[in-house]
Amino acid sequence: MAEMLIAGIVWVLIVSGAFFTVIGAIGIVRFPDFWSRLHAASVSDSAGMILLLAGMCVFAGWSLITVKLIVIGVVLFITGPTSTHAVANAALVSGLRPPEGKGLTGTEPEPLPDPAAETTPI
Amino acid sequence: MFVLATIAVFAAMLLVLYRLYAGPTLYDRVLAVNAFGTHTVLLIGIMGFLSGRPEFLDIALLYALINFVGTIAILKFFRYRAIGDVLHASAEDEGET
Amino acid sequence: MRTIGAFVFLIALWLLLSGIYKPMIIGFGAASVLVALLVVRRMDGVDEDRVDQQLDAVASIKYFFWLMAEIAKANWNVTKVILAPRMPIRQHLFAVPHSQKTDLAQVVFANSITLTPGTITVETESDGFLVHAVAYSTDDRAALADMNRRVAAIERGGSA
């Protein structure tokens, strides 16, 4: 009975994690501009990663493998948002600005000392 | 179940690769590389379970670290065209405090 | 005190990672932890930029679970945006004030904003963060102010 329950939990966690991972990737392809793509990447970074690792943890049971999975989770939990922030920050500094939604004006940051580079496709 | 997850992560990686190929700006590409790295970490973990050799997790952890450092290095290089000290950059940083 | 805390943390990390409890390996572990601490101390001396751990443990754990719930909700919202045929995007870049005192708590707040899909910290300044939202509504400001209060509460000596 308990085994069935654990198997069910693992199944739900892994499948939903896989679902969110794919959703994030679809968002990365589908969204129209860079700034919205950042948010799509953040979906698979947070939900997909947490759910998949949690599923693997429950599957492995109490062992050192679980500990390693948790360590990987913590590392991704810290570095994931940090690198997202770094990409966004670099894009902002290089002069890329998000298109504002209808009726909104962005709080334009004061012009940075850097010569705002053209975002030429590389 | 793990097979399903493997297929899903593979599909996600292919989609991200499309963005890496098409992404109009440099930052789209860096974003795609970073997402690809996260997916690789997950894939290594899942494959470890699938093949019954969970000691691959060490490699997954290593890959997560390298992915982070690589992203930061690429960003810094394309910002300053150098990975060391840049004179006007450090002056700017210390001026802000 | 801080060094002792770091030592205990690192040696626990070693024991958990290693899984081999022979005296020789544990000895190597202790030596490695000492070397790692030495290097980190040198780094602290060079950049004079210490990260002081001033977070309340119990409050942090409570905050973590609250954050998980927030991430789940935000994920669902962004998933709806991604899957909607017309993609109701309403992007906005706005400033969010923060009231944490220490650097570490500010980073926790900034990374929490980034972790919840839908909002990303773009720039950190001394008086506030610049946050980008993909589907902006006026609720976002209230939600972030709430998060700001909760992060300020996990600082040691904060109100909670």
Place this chain on the structure above:
Amino acid sequence: MRHHLILRVVTKLLVGCIILFAFYVQFHGDFSPGGGFQAGVIMAVAFILYGIVFGLRKVQAVFPPWVVHKMVALGVLIYAGTGVVSLFLGYGFLDYGAFAPHHPSHGQHYGILAVEFGVGVTVTGVMVAIYYAFAARPARLSDEEW
């Protein structure tokens, strides 16, 4: 320096853990995938991350170039020294049986540990030296260029 607040704090938190992870890979080379080469690369990654975020001058104050250059040679010395010691004990070059005559497998173990340690030291030194060499290249940044 408010601009890179998140990067600086996260780097500070991670560097110690990365160094410990490098040692873990170093000393568990014969139980799980890993060994001297990988450990050296991870160790170098810790310093490279620090150098990227805080600047070359600060990482060179932590880990001076002369130490790096000595480490490159020291690793090779440890490696070759292991072989020469076994030679002096009356065995072949790098014949690990020399270190525990009654337990050849234990001798193997000790010998491999020593050799791997030498490899790790050299790889750390070489990787960090390569990073220093690249990072010390002056940035010729002209406004027209990008």
